[in-house]
Amino acid sequence: MWGDTPPEYLWYDGKMTPWNDANVHVSQGHIFAHSIFEGIRAYWNDEEERLYIFRLKEHLDRLYRSIKLMRMTSEFKIGQVTSASSEVLTINGYKEDTYVFPTVFFDPMVYLNKMIGPTHMFIHTFPHASKLDKPDGASACISSWTRINDNILPARVKCWANYRNSAIAWTDASLKGFDETLLLNSRGKICEAPGACVMMLQNGVVITPPVTADILESVTRATLIQIGREVLGLEVVEREIDRTELYTADEIFLCGTGAEVSPISSIDNYTVGAGGIGPVTEQFRRAYNDIIRGIDTRYEEWRTVVE
Numbered sequence: 001m002w003g004d005t006p007p008e009y010l011w012y013d014g015k016m017t018p019w020n021d022a023n024v025h026v027s028q029g030h031i032f033a034h035s036i037f038e039g040i041r042a043y044w045n046d047e048e049e050r051l052y053i054f055r056l057k058e059h060l061d062r063l064y065r066s067i068k069l070m071r072m073t074s075e076f077k078i079g080q081v082t083s084a085s086s087e088v089l090t091i092n093g094y095k096e097d098t099y100v101f102p103t104v105f106f107d108p109m110v111y112l113n114k115m116i117g118p119t120h121m122f123i124h125t126f127p128h129a130s131k132l133d134k135p136d137g138a139s140a141c142i143s144s145w146t147r148i149n150d151n152i153l154p155a156r157v158k159c160w161a162n163y164r165n166s167a168i169a170w171t172d173a174s175l176k177g178f179d180e181t182l183l184l185n186s187r188g189k190i191c192e193a194p195g196a197c198v199m200m201l202q203n204g205v206v207i208t209p210p211v212t213a214d215i216l217e218s219v220t221r222a223t224l225i226q227i228g229r230e231v232l233g234l235e236v237v238e239r240e241i242d243r244t245e246l247y248t249a250d251e252i253f254l255c256g257t258g259a260e261v262s263p264i265s266s267i268d269n270y271t272v273g274a275g276g277i278g279p280v281t282e283q284f285r286r287a288y289n290d291i292i293r294g295i296d297t298r299y300e301e302w303r304t305v306v307e
């Protein structure tokens, strides 16, 4: 299970289902390699006393791109899953930052040459506090493991099988004493972290690898590109990045639904900037925090109010 406290209910194949009744048989426990998912956050606004789901539409659009790409079909329309995502938060009564995890999986009895067609779907939720108020810099290394490429598995969507590549790289880095790692793609260019995208600042310009660099098509990356340009008035460029560019970057940060805006303070033991959170990363952190919680009321279309 993800999260310390199980929710009372999951949404499972169209029904609100008590936690203990949402089962698959032990013989089918390998479903994760047969599944795709989304990681979505709902943020609590203290003053308004309500939850906002952040960029639900974009996450569910990607869920349905994952379904298509992995040759799955679902009996549930995107509108039903949109409503179910709010309803499962309401029924569990959350009043804190919470994760929403829709997962779609094949019946595990399908064999490798028949992995096509109908699926099951569940939406699992669990409280998970934002780390945006604790912006400590992380140490990172360049991984000796290469990121899967688009001709191996589609890194652009959230397919659980991709995360074996993430896990082997991150565990390796962690055993070597680093908090984080960045993988190169098969062309030897900077790709992404095991669970987040990367941005660097050089001479006042924000630079991030393009969506053709074998990265996940990250919702947060797209959000920060827009915030960088429209809110912070920065130049943001999507282009390939060499590893040695990171060694002399002024600032580096990871971004993602889980990572939010997370500064990197060293890379392969090269100190990044002054070693803490850089001033531009700090601007992104504040702007992102205010927008996700609806403190900054712009970009209303990015927030779904949980009624």
Ligand SMILES: Cc1ncc(COP(=O)(O)O)c(C=O)c1O
Binding pocket: 039, 166, 192, 193, 194, 195, 196, 197, 215, 216, 217, 218, 219, 220, 221, 255, 256, 257, 258
């Ligand atoms: C491999 C990978 N890259 C990037 C991201 C960031 O994506 P998003 O901003 O859509 O959460 C994630 C987050 O789940 C991820 O797992």
